[in-house]
Amino acid sequence: MNKTMEGRREIKNRLQGETLVRKSLEYGEKQSRTVRIAPDLNVIKIGGHGTIDFGSKVLLPLLEEIVSLKDQHDMLIVVGGGVRVRHVMDVGIDLGMPTGILAELTADVSKQNSKMVAAVLADDGGIRIESDDIMNIPMLMKIGLLPVMAGTPPYSYYEEPSPGTFIPQHRTDTGAFLAAEVLGAKSCILLKNCDGLYTKNPFTYPEAELIRDITAQELLDLKMDDMVLESILVDLLLDSKNIEEIKIINCHKPGTLTRALAGENPGTVIRKNGLTS
Numbered sequence: 001m002n003k004t005m006e007g008r009r010e011i012k013n014r015l016q017g018e019t020l021v022r023k024s025l026e027y028g029e030k031q032s033r034t035v036r037i038a039p040d041l042n043v044i045k046i047g048g049h050g051t052i053d054f055g056s057k058v059l060l061p062l063l064e065e066i067v068s069l070k071d072q073h074d075m076l077i078v079v080g081g082g083v084r085v086r087h088v089m090d091v092g093i094d095l096g097m098p099t100g101i102l103a104e105l106t107a108d109v110s111k112q113n114s115k116m117v118a119a120v121l122a123d124d125g126g127i128r129i130e131s132d133d134i135m136n137i138p139m140l141m142k143i144g145l146l147p148v149m150a151g152t153p154p155y156s157y158y159e160e161p162s163p164g165t166f167i168p169q170h171r172t173d174t175g176a177f178l179a180a181e182v183l184g185a186k187s188c189i190l191l192k193n194c195d196g197l198y199t200k201n202p203f204t205y206p207e208a209e210l211i212r213d214i215t216a217q218e219l220l221d222l223k224m225d226d227m228v229l230e231s232i233l234v235d236l237l238l239d240s241k242n243i244e245e246i247k248i249i250n251c252h253k254p255g256t257l258t259r260a261l262a263g264e265n266p267g268t269v270i271r272k273n274g275l276t277s
Helices: 056-069 083-094 099-124 131-142 172-183 216-222 231-238 256-261
Strands: 041-046 074-079 126-128 146-150 187-192 213-215 245-250 268-271
Touching: 041 056, 041 172, 056 074, 056 099, 056 256, 074 099, 074 172, 083 099, 099 126, 099 146, 131 146, 131 172, 146 172, 172 187, 172 231, 187 256, 213 216, 216 231, 216 268, 245 256
Parallel strands: 041 074, 041 187, 074 146, 126 146, 187 245, 213 268
Antiparallel strands: 245 268
């Protein structure tokens, strides 16, 4: 152990004396090797608003398709909140709750939905896990189980303030992406109730055009008022180390997930850069 001129105790290393916030600091950026914990994993995000809230007529056929794919593809099912998230945020904002409280409350809703999805899948190896269990996923894959977890990132009370609103910006789309990124997953697929990303909300503007393929920067440059996914996810994709693209597909159409897992683009692909995968 060494001492600096200021008397601070230091352990010699390449970050010695760094504030870790220096903008010109690039240590680790050119790291040639990053451990991919689950490189064959496909992270599948089932939305609450776009899937679960439609009930058994949409969810059960989707889960049957997932079960049929289970032996060919390793999957982590990440579950969203939906209508009750919107209700609790409406009540919470009316009561003056800060963003961190709203994040904690909405996380409870996605946990409830993940319990229901895991229960339906239980006979086929479905098992609910918490975010702290994420390192167990490779083992669960090897023994043939199908892990299901809530999608809300565990920022909880420490959710950062959102620009212009109290609504937490890190929600379940982002949670699915972050899980895929830290695991070094093969893919991250967001299941929605529309065919992909449109130039406008297709349910409000029927003339909206489907965007089949776009880079994260191109999407940010469009400065869209409304999107089918959380905008913070697009920002995060720019700096991803493992995930090169996000797929958005319509899970109301049977077989769409099968096509996406086979490498097709049945909806929209948002890529980190201009190179195709």
